[in-house]
Amino acid sequence: MIIIAKDLYGFIDTIMKPHGFVRKKETYYLHTEDCICYLVVEKSPYSGKYGLAMGCFYKKLLDATDKFPDYGRDNLRMSVSALADRDTVQRVFDLEDNEFIKSERETQIAYLIEKCFLPFLNEVNTKEGIVAAIKKYEGHRYQLMADLAVKRALGIPCDD
Numbered sequence: 001m002i003i004i005a006k007d008l009y010g011f012i013d014t015i016m017k018p019h020g021f022v023r024k025k026e027t028y029y030l031h032t033e034d035c036i037c038y039l040v041v042e043k044s045p046y047s048g049k050y051g052l053a054m055g056c057f058y059k060k061l062l063d064a065t066d067k068f069p070d071y072g073r074d075n076l077r078m079s080v081s082a083l084a085d086r087d088t089v090q091r092v093f094d095l096e097d098n099e100f101i102k103s104e105r106e107t108q109i110a111y112l113i114e115k116c117f118l119p120f121l122n123e124v125n126t127k128e129g130i131v132a133a134i135k136k137y138e139g140h141r142y143q144l145m146a147d148l149a150v151k152r153a154l155g156i157p158c159d160d
Helices: 005-019 086-092 104-123 127-136 148-153
Strands: 022-024 027-031 035-043 050-058 076-078 144-146
Touching: 005 022, 005 027, 005 035, 005 104, 035 104, 035 127, 050 104, 050 127, 076 127, 086 104, 104 127, 127 144
Parallel strands: none
Antiparallel strands: 022 027, 027 035, 035 050, 050 076, 076 144
16 A cells, blocks of 8 residues: 555556656656656645656757756646546545555556556657647647747747
8 A cells, every 4th residue: 555655656666667767756767769758756845745747858959968857847748637637646646645445546546657647658759759749739738838949849830
């Protein structure tokens, strides 16, 4: 049962590591030829709740020495609630919510990561994948955010 941060990260490690992700503190990174994809699971300083963010960095826009960049400087970010029910995500990543029976929390976390988050991260782990995702989610302004630098670097027309 997941009851503390160590348990949570240990469980997520078992899901992410087989897919090539490496954890540095609260962030999981996947390095590909074109990108660095990330999933961050960050504890709130005020409660037992964890917030999630995911997206990628286009390597051509990164300092080559920065192997584990801060997710706040990403080039593309996807809203977790665009891929999964927001209330479910908030509930399962709130370790103060003690209503889960046996391994119910683990089952739901595994489902969210494997069926919702990993497919997106695998979708954007190439240059072509980033372009496809930007086109796929075009018009979903508050779900997928791509910065102007990545759009320009990929030759995607953008409004300045």
